[in-house]
Amino acid sequence: MKTLALIYASEGTGHKSAAFALREAFLAANPDGEAFCLDILDFVPPFMKSLFSGGYDVMARSAPWLWSRFYWGSDRRGGQASAFEWVHGQFCRACLPKLRQRLASKGAEAAIFTHYFGAAEFAAMNRGRAPVYFADTDFETHRFQRSAEFAMSFAGSPRAARQRIAEGITNVVTTGVPVARKYAKMPSKAEAREKLGLPHDARVVLVSGGGIGAGPVAEAAKSLASRGFHVLAVCGGNAKLRARMKAYFMYKENVRVEGFVKDMENYYAAADLAVMKPGGLSASEALCAGLPMLLADPIPGQEELNLSYLTANGAARRLVLPQRAAEAAEKLLENGEAREMSEKAKAIARPYAAAEIIAAVTENSEIW
Incomplete structure (x- = not known):
């Protein structure tokens, strides 16, 4: 053929x-x-x-x-x-x-x-x-x-x-x-942070609204930034959200606000955890990085079903209140649960x- x-x-x-x-x-x-x-x-x-x-x-x-x-x-x-x-x-x-x-x-x-x-x-x-x-x-x-x-x-x-x-x-x-093929050979966390100019000893959380920039990106980013996390906020094609967040976080050195990102593999690899919507493609990419996920505001239908699959397999947890994202992230990272989730994510990655x-x-x- x-x-x-x-x-x-x-x-x-x-x-x-x-x-x-x-x-x-x-x-x-x-x-x-x-x-x-x-x-x-x-x-x-x-x-x-x-x-x-x-x-x-x-x-x-x-x-x-x-x-x-x-x-x-x-x-x-x-x-x-x-x-x-x-x-x-x-x-x-x-x-x-x-x-x-x-x-x-x-x-x-x-x-x-x-x-x-x-x-x-x-x-x-x-x-x-x-x-x-x-x-x-x-x-x-x-x-x-x-x-x-x-x-x-x-x-x-x-x-x-x-x-x-x-x-x-x-x-x-x-x-x-x-x-994409690049997700079969992910950079190490150290390599990704070097490319993105992130501190190697920081607590880094990726906050993503998917390609259309939906969901509680701003709320989760505010919560995480207030507790000292380095936040990578990806707004996709939502230009209004990106502009609003850039204005709000203008003087916050621990928050980076992006629109569409071409080297998304570096963002997945650099993060310790992701707060995101359970879109099929973005979740599949995150699984390749072994990235533990806190899933928020699923779109009814396909994203609800994706959330069910990912949580049932131990790769993700549901985040009911995005305003408390920092508390949820700290709990997963401090009690070792994030490491277990990472291994389970890698087990179902394709x-x-x-x-x-x-x-x-x-x-x-x-x-x-």
């Missing part, structure tokens, strides 16, 4: 990150091949893209209760699910023929979806032609991600694989969530997930 298509949706940032991680893994294994990433929302009218992409960001930041109704209502069969299926059907009719033409023009021999928009329907449309795969970006799945139409599904965790098997979907492989997915797709597509 020489040409692979990676299909994501610009709803949040994790699906795109996973697609580009898979592209990176494919090109590493196939230097003469071609892999291209496409946003499926580019194949629908602009108003639909704004509705799906912008609507998610607004709900995640400002109205999580509304996202909860959407997620759980569509995950369980009923009137709300039927209404969404109708909307999704209109979406598929608008974009899938165009997507198919684009893939044909580029000679794509296989496609991997990292978002469910149109995924199962496109797999059915291509039955007997180029195989279509699905790769999870969370540790549990929504029912729209589970389909026997896919040539193969790549589960983000054993729990996600069991969900499919329980429904009779057996063409599933547990690989973990695909992350830094080679993208390479494993590409190897399986390459083998299966050659047989196809």
Whole structure:
């Protein structure tokens, strides 16, 4: 196989990150091949893209209760699910023929979806032609991600694989969530702190709102800074949050406020602990660093399920009150629990997930 298509949706940032991680893994294994990433929302009218992409960001930041109704209502069969299926059907009719033409023009021999928009329907449309795969970006799945139409599904965790098997979907492989290759070879804590200019003997906590900069980043950072922690605050694409925090912490030398960070591996490696939202990609990256996590304000649906998985496996604890982040961090670091959490995080980390997915797709597509 020489040409692979990676299909994501610009709803949040994790699906795109996973697609580009898979592209990176494919090109590493196939230097003469071609892999291209496409946003499926580019194949629908602009108003639909704004509705799906912008609507998610607004709900995640400002109205999580509304996202909860959407997620759980569509995950369980009923009137709300039927209404969404109708909307999704209109979406598929608008974009899938165009997507198919684009893939044909580029000679794509296989496609991997990292978002469910149109995924199962496109797999059915291509039955007997180029195989279509699905790769999870969370540790549990929504029912729209589970389909026997896919040539193969790549589960983000054993729990996600069991969900499919329980429904009779057996063409599933547990690989973990695909992350960039750099997370397979993390810098040491000393190296990372040297690169970031941090004191080697400091207590360092990473506070992150994920790619969209949601959650109680400011509240947690204030709590930690007041107790002498060195705080690495990452605001992602939330420019307003970043500006507000930069102004508030202007004279605090122990607080660093960032937007998007390209060398995130150094931030994970430098930290003793993270206060973050349980996004599938960011949590998977943190696991590769063996970074203990305090998880706050999960977005209803997928992030609640991620929190359940991570806490059940001992890699994280829930932080109910972000204003007391410093107390929670001190407790974990002083009683040795953080070290135990770090080991458990490393035990469930899957830094080679993208390479494993590409190897399986390459083998299966050659047989196809």
